[in-house]
Amino acid sequence: MTEVTRRSLLATGAVLLREGGVASPDHDASVLLAHVLGVSRGALVLVDHITDEQADGYLELVHRRAAREPLQHLTGVAYFRHVELAVGPGVFVPRPETELLAGWAVEQAHRVARETRREPVVVDLCTGSGAIAKSIAAEVPGARVHAVELGEDAYAWAERNLSGSGVDLRHGDMGTAFEDLRGSVDVVVCNPPYIPLTAWESVAAEARDHDPDLALYSGQDGLDAMRVLEQRAAFLLGPGGVVGAEHADEQGPDGLGGGAPAVFAATGRWVDVRDHLDLAGRPRYTTARLAR
Structure with missing residues (x-):
């Protein structure tokens, strides 16, 4: 996989979620990336390097969310x-x-x-x-x-x-x-x-x-x-x-x-x-x- 950036991943994620009919694609895309990277949404801007494994894991979650699986089920947390x-099925x-x-x-x-x-x-x-x-x-x-x-x-x-x-x-x-x-x-x-x-x-x-x-x-x-x-x-x-x-x-x-x-x-x-x-x-x- 070619090197991916935070911005490109978020953009791809938001497009896929929007196509899936998710009501808040940009928000959900950033929440999922923060979850995969183990950081807060606010700290995403500080992320410089994303591994291929992290990118694959993120896109897997994005596809599940685009299929309308609840965001909280994917992260395991509701605020x-x-x-x-803790929430789930x-x-x-x-x-x-x-x-x-x-x-x-x-x-x-x-x-x-x-x-x-x-x-x-x-x-x-x-x-x-x-x-x-x-x-x-x-x-x-x-x-x-x-x-x-x-x-x-x-x-x-x-x-x-x-x-x-x-x-x-x-x-x-x-x-x-x-x-x-x-x-x-x-x-x-x-x-x-x-x-x-x-x-x-x-x-x-x-x-x-x-x-x-x-x-x-x-x-x-x-x-x-x-x-x-x-x-x-x-x-x-x-x-x-x-x-x-x-x-x-x-x-x-x-x-x-x-x-x-x-x-x-x-x-x-x-x-x-x-x-x-x-x-x-x-x-x-x-x-x-x-x-x-």
Whole structure:
């Protein structure tokens, strides 16, 4: 192989990724090269020499990414708020949009600590990789954080990511989890599956082909898991406790039947039902406070 340069490799990588339909070809090309070279993206400009072996390894990863294998599967790492997570096949890759929901949960936990002068109790249902639970444990020292995951493979990833964090991780169904915490929880947070079964073809290839179905699909309208969450949150929360849950763009208050907010408002168990926008101005998550 003739001598290759950093610039030529990045250019080739970006072209291949763009042709593959990757949404952020330049970004992904640089992340993959930094991964192969064992440096940060910022340090790429300092790289003068690239071996043939490194170039071959890089192009192999680029072709896999162009085939829409998730970037995080290729690097083995996902970054979420202030924590680093190990991810791979079998677990939902955390998305940047979910950081807003996690931030809401962190703020609520801090509020409880201030107002009650005790350790807040937080439950993360459908924890997946453990992203939200790990963030709360890291950002709210003293919080008693509990998390549950049903998927076998995802649970193994969560176990790895939450090791040493102090989070109480359990393997089970969110609809029946934490019987021992009934009425004692301050904050329930959840990023449930919310894609309608009929929307399969519209899902991005990275998610459709690589994220577990258990983390994606939830009945004909995508809100089956939200309904289970509403019931479980009411069971777990103490008086005045709060719940927050992510949903699809189309499941905001203007969605069919009132969307996710209506799931909570219709039962009469909740007050202060609000929907929140993401940074792009799209409906992203619903919060509510237990009325009793």
